Each structure stands twice: as C-alpha cells, then as structure tokens.
Amino acid sequence: MKTLQKPLREIAAYLAITYVLALLIAFALPNGHFNLLLSVMVPTVAVGILTFTITPPGSRRRLWRQIGLNRAGFRSWPAAILVPLLLCGGAYGTALLIGAGRMHLGEISAATVPGWAINFAIALVVPTVIILGEEIGWRGYLLPRFQQLTGRRRAAVATGFAHGLFHLPLILIATTYDTGGARWIVAPSAVLTITAAGVLYAWLRDRSNSVWPVAIAHNAANTVFDLGASAVVATSGSSLAYVAGETGFATLGACVVVAVVLLRWARVWRAPVESVEQQPVPALHA
Secondary structure, three states: HHHHHHHHHHHHHHHHHHHHHHHHHHHOOOOOHHHHHHHHHHHHHHHHHHOOOOOOOOHHHHHHHHHHOOOOOHHHHHOOOOOHHHHHHHHHHHHHHHEEEEEEOOOOOOOOHHHHHHHHHHHHHHHHHHHHHHHHHHHHHHHHHHHHHHHHHHHHHHHHHHHHHHOOOHOOOOOOOOOOHHHHHHHHHHHHHHHHHHHHHHHHHHHOOOOHHHHHHHHHHHHHHHHHHHHHHEEOOOOOOOOOOOOOHHHHHHHHHHHHHHHHHHHHHHHHOOOOOOOOOOOOOO
16 A cells, blocks of 8 residues: 555645646636636646655656656657647548538648748647647656556556646636637537547657657647648538547547557556566666
C-alpha cells in the first residue's frame, strides 16, 4: 500500500494545481485569446511547482530527465504526424461528404503553393515546442504515475480523461475556445475526443520513451483543426462543429476506433510497469 501512496499523492497534487490554475485563467481572462497560451503552459508550471515542493531535492534532476525530453524518439515521428493528419483530415472529409461544410480555399495558384507549403511546415514545427507545455505535464509527469496505480491501458485512458477535463474551464467559462456549437454538446464531445486521443498519445509516449512524438502528434491534430476551420465553411449554423474539429462526432468516432485498436493489440501495454524511481532515465539521443 505504501508503494501506491506516493504516486497517488503526486497525481492528486498535480491535478489540483492544474485545475485550479485553469479555472483562474478562464475567470480572469474569459475573452482574451492569450488565455489559450497561458493554459498550454499550466501543466509545465504545475510540474515545476511539484518539483520544488513534494519532490525530494535529490530526485529533482532525475524527475525532469524521466519526463522524456532527452530522447527524440525519431522512430515514432511518422506515426505521430500521419495518424492525426488522417484522423482529423478524415473528419473534415466526412463533413464535406454529408454536406455539413463546403470548401473555401480562396485563391490557389502556382505562385501561392510554395508559400502555403512553407506555412504548413512552420505550423508543424514551431507550435510543437509550445505544445510541450502541455505534454510535459500530461504524458511526461502524470501518465507514468497513473501507470503505477492502474497499469498501462487504464492509465492511458485516465490520463486522457484528466486532460480532457482540463479544457472545460475554457469551453464553459471563456469565449475563445471551441465556440462553434452549444456548450452542453461541445463540452462533453471535446472531453471524450481528448480522452480517446490520449490513448494514441500514451502509446507514442510508451513506444518512444519520449514526449517529443506526443507533442508532434498533438500539434499535428491542432494544425489540421486550424486548417480545416479556415478551408471548410459550415453550410448552416453549427453543423460543422458537430461533425469535424475537436468537438465533431466524426473526429470522436475516428479517435475511438484508433484507441480501441491500440488498447487491444499494441504491444507496448504488455511491458511491466516500474515505479518512477526504478524507471531508466532516457538517453540523450534518439
């Protein structure tokens, strides 16, 4: 029982800090888009607070090395990019097929394609570093501690669900996030989608022993959502928000299918779970 008290205490402390800070940001800045960037940094801030409060001084350096920043995890990068692109892009394709949206690409010519390609590449690279602000906390810190309590499969779902709940203050209180539909519909849909996506993120984390592929996948999904929102226009009211994007049923369905497949057949879940103190520290290379 004592072996479970430490991760349980760390989980409770981390969730308390992140949820309180998320609520404070939503109440203090309900209409400013700066609240999105502040919210992204909350999980890392929480880990920083825990580093200098409940983490013994002799374990602080090891804690940050175990988060997975020291290993690139190149082998998982293709999956981290392609799977979110296919899932989220497919949701917008579904919206076009059923008539919930129509294409609005603007002017396309040989002269505009290079600029578009450069902007797309930048969107896949630069925001990944920002997204680390979230994944250092969720998959870097929280996931390994949930694994000690519940095993790898359940920890993947639990971490994803906790991550989904973290978004509720922005959805329900602020006016800058997932505003395309009725809140009582988009809020649970977003939580369920993020929960299912959390299984993919946990798979990438365990497969690579790194948070970099997770941040890449997370940002790839966000990039498709941004591009889809600008390239596909709703045909009526909030129809598009209920089909594609983070709150759409097509996105949720695709994420659930991938989550079920991974939970059923991925080999990473079979590895024994070690305590955080026993886990090897990732090497400083790929």
